[in-house]
Amino acid sequence: MTMATDSPKDGFRLSMLIYDTRYRSYTIQIVVLILFALAVAWLLNNTVQNLAARGKEFNFGFLWQRAGYDIGQQLIPYNNDDNHFRALLIGLLNTLVVAVLGCIFATILGVIVGVLRLSGNWLVSRLMTVYVEMFRNVPLLLWILLSYVILSEVTPQPRDFRVTDEMIAAGEEPAASMMFFDTVAVTNRGTNIPSALFERGLGTLDLGFMSLNLDFWAILAVIVASIYVNRRIVHSARATQEATGVRPVTWWKSILVLFGPVIALIVAMGFHLEIPELKGFNFQGGILVAHSFTALLIALTLYTAAFIAEIVRAGIQAISRGQSEAAFALGLRPNRTMSLIILPQALRVIIPPLISQYLNLTKNTSLGIAVSYLDLRGTLGGITLNQTGRELECMLLMMLIYLSISLMISAVMNMYNNSVQLKAR
């Protein structure tokens, strides 16, 4: 006869919600959930009440009204007759172009600095330490302002480039002159660079909501196709090498395939450069890269690169010394060891914190407002917000956009991260 354990059978009591470990965690979770829901509800209710008290309603209709203001830097056509949504797009593109270029340059610089900081050369490694400590320990905003002030104060004014008849007669040189065979002019407003023009261009394709520059897309398509063909060539060369042991000579094929079609296309379209010229107050023609853009890009790059350098250094140091010793024992030279043995393994450690740096850089572009760079914060969160008085809508929309950009960067980088992780086979 077994001794039946006398388990409590007197049913469920309310106090069990707190004292019984089977239920306690549910109780806590439900209470927290209710409190959270109440907090959210209170916030929403407060917002709705206050909006009502001020006679404001929550809607995004203002996005389709005429914007009425001008924007200095436009990657796609825009004028003050366009609506606020178009201005938002201009701002978004300005944000993205700084973010993408910043991420690329910061990565390149960061990897170089990170590797050099481990260099055996005392001077080089110390110099890199100074750079890293200086840049990551001073607020980014100060770097942005500093680079902007330097760019705008030390460069000549456009009128310094002017050559008058009297000056020619007196044999005087203007105070400033253009660089790179008279194609680039750096003034205290920006850098004027030549732009590409096509005499027999393909025109634009109007899709209603936006128009596509067919020249650009044609060139892009040709480049992508060339890269694909080149990869096929390299692939087949490797297959031949593995089958026969002899690698066929492919370099001239690669050069031909990579550059031939593009050059043929731009020559066919009648490529020529439009060189900026001083007319009136400013240089006209070509492309004006404003100093606000350059300063922001330089500061973001230098600042973020300092962090990336540390990440790269940590990643490299995480690889055991035995790896490089083994590589040296096999007769690999130091740079081959770095690129073939160390970096591929270090990437596993580097990528996750690198994602955060990319996200930081992207969000930090919003500091561009300090140097009058009209990014998303400057258009949607600045002028549009002000002129329409729609604080709540603009802020929410701006948060949503930054959130989406960040999530997209994370998603792409996580895909890359998965591809460099150790594969368990």
Add this chain to the structure above:
Amino acid sequence: MKKSVFFGALAATTLVAGLAGAATLDDIKARGELLCGSNTGLTGFGAPDASGNWAGFDVDLCRAVAAAVLGDANKVKFVPTTGETRFTALQSGEVDLLVRNSTWTSSRDSELALDFVAVNYYDGQGFMVKKDLGVSSAKELDGATVCIQTGTTTELNLADFFKQNNISYQPVTVADDSEAQRQYLAGACDAYTTDASGLAASRATMPDAENHIILPEIISKEPLGPVVRHGDNNWGDIVRWTYYALLIAEEKGVTSANVEEVLASTTDEEVKRLLGASGEMGAKFGLDNDAFKRAIAAVGNYGEIFSRNIGEGTTINLARGLNALWTQGGLQYAPPFR
């Protein structure tokens, strides 16, 4: 116990948030201080001086209101606001009154739910350029780089002006007046545009003021005035009539120096009402009967405020122009005080 304190506080905050803007006058009296939204620093209109005391044309209107409401022209806390933050500060109750070169427009009245109670300065947008640029008209600015303050009506006027005249420009959008001035002086822009009065004020603070000229074109109407929140009409009336009291005082020759004298000797019924010697004019606003007398005694009449801060002879050196009294061919006109 703690919980009840927490919920009590929560309820109180909700209540306060709900009531802000309902009875501004009571709030100010309870606080003993007027919160006045001012400029971040525009000489002549609103800027702290070397010892930290705020002074200027707009500042004096705040002081007049404080004198009327609280009996002391110094019981004002000046809150510096930028072109971008000013209306939000007013709407959210951070300031009771905004006197900061703000232009009265229909969308600010309707969409932003603000009330412009008067126009204390009739202005228009102008351009300032360096003399050696060799420009004599704004229409010659084709292709120029123009510095412009963000969050202002001038931003939109500028776009309209260049479009109407079929000329192009490159905008440099800056956050406030001092940054605009720095960029303009550094040569980052050819021209600086804002209200003509603001240009005169900026120019006055430049080390080489004689090398800068203000172009003759005035491209817009900029009626600048004190602003209050929509919905508290009594408070709006108090600000409006404090301002009109200053105008009437100028019209009737009442100054800060002679106000007591006039009060004792005047036979003009309107002046008597204005100074609280007859009728219950102040009480109808929820103030003392001599509220407006205090305002005049504290800062002087409109003409005094003008000539002390921005008039001819000061560094700003602005003529009365449109801001002369209606009796002298200007636009400043107060309704009857009765």
